[in-house]
Amino acid sequence: MCRSVRGFFVMADLPYTLIRSRRRSLELRVLADQRLEVRAPERASERDIRAFVESRRGWIERTLARMAERPAPLVLALEQGARHPLLGQPIQLAIRPGPRRAPELRQDQLHIQIPDAAPARVATVLDSWYREQARTHFNAEIDRQFPFFADRGHARPLLRIKRMKSRWGSLSSRGYINLNLALIQLPRSCLEYVVAHELCHLEHMDHGPGFHRLMDQRLPDWRARKALLNRLPLITHADDPS
Ligand SMILES: [Zn+2]
Structure with a gap:
């Protein structure tokens, strides 16, 4: 340490x-x-x-x-029928009281069953559901983009999901790719951009011309995606722990 x-x-x-x-x-x-x-x-x-x-x-x-x-954050309600985004697509909370069950996404409805549906409880369930979704989608995106870097002899970095206040991601020299949990709520094009950016750091640790050339090659419209990422409001709710 x-x-x-x-x-x-x-x-x-x-x-x-x-x-x-x-x-x-x-x-x-x-x-x-x-x-x-x-x-x-x-x-x-x-x-x-x-x-x-x-x-x-x-x-x-x-x-x-x-x-x-950047516009002020969107404050979303934690109640029956409220809409929350998953990779930019709205999903609707379907909350009902009952013995606790793992939340389940069916079409665009997220079914949450908990004994006490106080907003703070719903927030906890939703947060861990987002983390699970983030693990699946972020790893899938890394795997999708990684073959190019594997061909160049790099080892696949391990995913760590973090709540970060001022960064979307980072790549550590110890073999980790850190991604901001908030990306799971933003459009997929933003996730694709951040993953491309961090993986390009396997080749270039700085943001010099070589890095930008590689970004242009990997994701020609990265500048538009970056602009979108920076002007979207972030999502929060009244019981957000951060
Ligand atoms: Zn960077």
């Missing part, structure tokens, strides 16, 4: 939180609440860290502008 030391530094008009740990490179994140976070190796000098943040100023401004454009 990493030891980490937290500190808070103010740099001109770009304040950021610094987290030091046993890592090799500097990383900058814009969090969902628009704060900046820098992750740095234990020994990185403050001067290098400041220079790094300053060098990413353009990217920070673009990212903040994009976040400001």
Whole structure:
């Protein structure tokens, strides 16, 4: 595990939180609440860290502008008849009281049977159902796109599903592909884009010209998909644990 030391530094008009740990490179994140976070190796000098943040100023401004454009989240009800999306398609909650049963999707209706249908209980059932769906659909999408990368000698990364506030996915050098659970609610074209993006990192760890050439080859309309992903509202409900 990493030891980490937290500190808070103010740099001109770009304040950021610094987290030091046993890592090799500097990383900058814009969090969902628009704060900046820098992750740095234990020994990185403050001067290098400041220079790094300053060098990413353009990217920070673009990212903040994009976040400001995203519409407010859609708040969905957790009651009989409410519609919730699965890969962009609406499904309707069919809730009835009774002994607990695994939820079942029939056509566009999700049948949920639980003893107590209070919204908080429905939220728990729905959350674990989405996780199950995410595991199936995300793995299927990775398998669909992976043969190209297998031919180039890469090992298939293992899926980890996470609730993430500021990222759609990431690829770790330890062999994991991390995908944001929220993708299971967005249109399939967004999932396809994020999986392509993360798998292309098997070949190129950065977002340089080589990475973009590979993206153009794998998914020629990736820019339109990325734009869609960034302008869709996120889904939440009153009992959302996050
Ligand atoms: Zn990337």
